[in-house]
Amino acid sequence: MCLAIPAKVVSIKNDKAEVDFGEGVLREVNVTLVKAKIGDYVLVHAGYAIQDIISNFRFMSWCMRATPFKFWMKKKHKRR
Numbered sequence: 001m002c003l004a005i006p007a008k009v010v011s012i013k014n015d016k017a018e019v020d021f022g023e024g025v026l027r028e029v030n031v032t033l034v035k036a037k038i039g040d041y042v043l044v045h046a047g048y049a050i051q052d053i054i055s056n057f058r059f060m061s062w063c064m065r066a067t068p069f070k071f072w073m074k075k076k077h078k079r080r
Contacts, residue, residue, distance in 0.1 A: 004043035004050055009036050019044060 007019035010026065017031045019042065029044050034052040036042050042049035 002045055004045040006041055006053060007044050007049075009038055009040050009042060009049075012036065012038060017042075017049065019049070 005021060007021045007027070007029070009017050009031075010020050011018045012031065015030055015032045016028050017036060018026055019029050020026055021044075027044075027047075029042075029047055029049050031042070031049045034042055034049045036049055036052050041053040043051040043053065
């Protein structure tokens with residue numbers, strides 16, 4: 001199983017981009033596999049941006065698809 005971490009594109013130079021993983025953690029990643037622009041969110045794995053996530057809404061909808069629906073519904077609408 002592979003793990004990809006979301007990050008925000010801060011700057012782009014040729015095929016490299018500086019991305020922010022949050023709390024000021026900046027890294028340089030290769031963006032030749034995606035069409036990223038400054039301000040976009042990308043999924044980063046092993047130093048490569050492997051997928052672009054254009055907006056927060058699109059990212060949240062991706063997270064909901066990645067989480068099993070039954071589990072999400074149980075947690076969200078738990079009866080008390």
